[in-house]
Amino acid sequence: MNNLYVLAEFENPIRPGTLQQLLLSILDIAVYILFPIVVLMIVYTGYLFVSAQGNPTKIETARKALIWTVIGALIILGARALALGIQATVRAIM
Secondary structure: OOOOOOOOOOOOOOOOOOHHHHHHHHHHHHHHHHHHHHHHHHHHHHHHHHHHOOOHHHHHHHHHHHHHHHHHHHHHHHHHHHHHHHHHHHHHHO
16 A cells, blocks of 8 residues: 655745734734825815804814814824834833
8 A cells, every 4th residue: 555645835824924913914904994094084174174164163073073083093003103012012021
């Protein structure tokens, strides 16, 4: 009886080799998707300010929309910096 051996090599469909690299890749994708949305929201809040025409309640609504847009942008852009900071801290401890 002949012994037949088949060597098979599987390629990882997800390129990152570690969990840290996978999470950073997910964060990069999120930034690329959400950044255009932030830009559109800033344009929309500009429209809200222009269309308010001095109406105090509409100006307050536009101001709140701008504040929440800036907060969202800071969260999105700060997530990667925070992840890199945590990664550097964990590497320093190990």
